[in-house]
Amino acid sequence: MARSPFIAGNWKMNTTKASAVDLANAVAAGVPAGVETGIAVPFVYIDAVAQAVAHSKLVVGAQDVYFEKAGAFTGEVSVDMLKDVGAHFVLTGHSERRHVLNEPGELVSKKAHAAYAGGLTVVHCVGEKLEERDANTTFAVVEKQLNELSTKMDNPNRVVIAYEPVWAIGTGRNATDAQAQEVHAFVRQTVAKIWNKDFADKVRIQYGGSMKPENAKGLLGQPDVDGGLIGGAALKVDSFLAIVNAAV
Numbered sequence: 001m002a003r004s005p006f007i008a009g010n011w012k013m014n015t016t017k018a019s020a021v022d023l024a025n026a027v028a029a030g031v032p033a034g035v036e037t038g039i040a041v042p043f044v045y046i047d048a049v050a051q052a053v054a055h056s057k058l059v060v061g062a063q064d065v066y067f068e069k070a071g072a073f074t075g076e077v078s079v080d081m082l083k084d085v086g087a088h089f090v091l092t093g094h095s096e097r098r099h100v101l102n103e104p105g106e107l108v109s110k111k112a113h114a115a116y117a118g119g120l121t122v123v124h125c126v127g128e129k130l131e132e133r134d135a136n137t138t139f140a141v142v143e144k145q146l147n148e149l150s151t152k153m154d155n156p157n158r159v160v161i162a163y164e165p166v167w168a169i170g171t172g173r174n175a176t177d178a179q180a181q182e183v184h185a186f187v188r189q190t191v192a193k194i195w196n197k198d199f200a201d202k203v204r205i206q207y208g209g210s211m212k213p214e215n216a217k218g219l220l221g222q223p224d225v226d227g228g229l230i231g232g233a234a235l236k237v238d239s240f241l242a243i244v245n246a247a248v
């Protein structure tokens with residue numbers, strides 16, 4: 001089953017308005033054909049960045065969203081607000097939301113469902129902590145996180161699963177090609193059980209965790225790795241585009 005690769009940069013809480021627009025313009029100018037490429041931008045810069053790259057192939061997204069439509073939710077941002085300023089996709093369940101901001105599985109699942117129902121593409125992150133890998137519970141953790149998501153999101157073009165081992169995020173220590181492939185194959189198998197085989201064959205599964213130009217080709221060459229979610233290396237145009245080009 002040929003799945004088209006999707007590479008997304010996660011800028012986290014970085015850039016200024018000016019540097020965000022410059023970086024987005026530089027990335028947009030170099031996006032090759034055949035690789036869906038996106039950037040998840042801080043909320044406050046989505047509008048400016050989306051306008052700057054509106055006529056390019058680069059897709060703009062957000063790093064989080066709230067599940068309610070509107071109302072007294074101080075500080076939160078809705079799906080409609082994201083769409084209003086030009087976001088097309090959103091990350092949900094990123095490990096920093098789960099483990100630094102302490103968001104439980106039920107909350108990240110509600111966010112994913114609201115985003116999907118509102119028409120955004122959902123990039124839903126799963127992955128184990130180091131102590132969970134060491135305790136041989138990687139599969140159990142990932143299975144639980146996928147089960148929490150349930151089956152209502154049925155368009156495989158608007159659902160992406162990002163497998164991001166927490167111990168590999170921002171640490172410089174990536175999963176090996178074999179470690180990534182092993183969990184990606186498990187994710188696909190689990191998605192087939194929870195959704196169905198056709199959905200599982202079509203859904204893209206990104207790898208995230210210290211992906212960089214030097215390791216991108218190997219990771220992206222694995223049969224069940226359909227792209228990458230890139231943190232640190234997405235903040236520099238050369239390293240991000242080198243990764244995108246490794247997916248061609």
Ligand code: PEP
Binds near residue numbers: 231232
């Ligand atoms: C991430 O933030 O999703 C990520 C994978 O970060 P890094 O590439 O810096 O490890």
